[in-house]
Amino acid sequence: MLSLHSCLFPVHLQVKVYPLSQYEHGADDVLILGTDGLWDVLSNQEVAEAVTGFLANCDPDDRHRYTMAAQDLVMRARGELKDRGWRISNDRLGSGDDISVYIIPLMYGNKQN
Numbered sequence: 001m002l003s004l005h006s007c008l009f010p011v012h013l014q015v016k017v018y019p020l021s022q023y024e025h026g027a028d029d030v031l032i033l034g035t036d037g038l039w040d041v042l043s044n045q046e047v048a049e050a051v052t053g054f055l056a057n058c059d060p061d062d063r064h065r066y067t068m069a070a071q072d073l074v075m076r077a078r079g080e081l082k083d084r085g086w087r088i089s090n091d092r093l094g095s096g097d098d099i100s101v102y103i104i105p106l107m108y109g110n111k112q113n
Helices: 004-008 044-056 065-078
Strands: 030-034 080-082 085-087 101-105
Touching (some): 030 065
């Protein structure tokens, strides 16, 4: 029988502490959080390259750039609707799952209150 605890915390869960204040971060240093709708169809490398490329083409002072980069990832994971369903690059199957993405800039962790 599954307990509530085993449903909420899968066996492969890892927790790592990253002390933000111990490192300097620039405008392009981000944490990417996404649901399985993203990670089931795009690799870590594909996501990193997409976000790096997107942010490089945005004004570093534009605070909306992180929201737009997250929207870009959602669109990449969903793909295009074709006659055989949702498709992403190389005609791979796009995500049919819900997709949520958050891109969190780390540079604000450097600021002391």
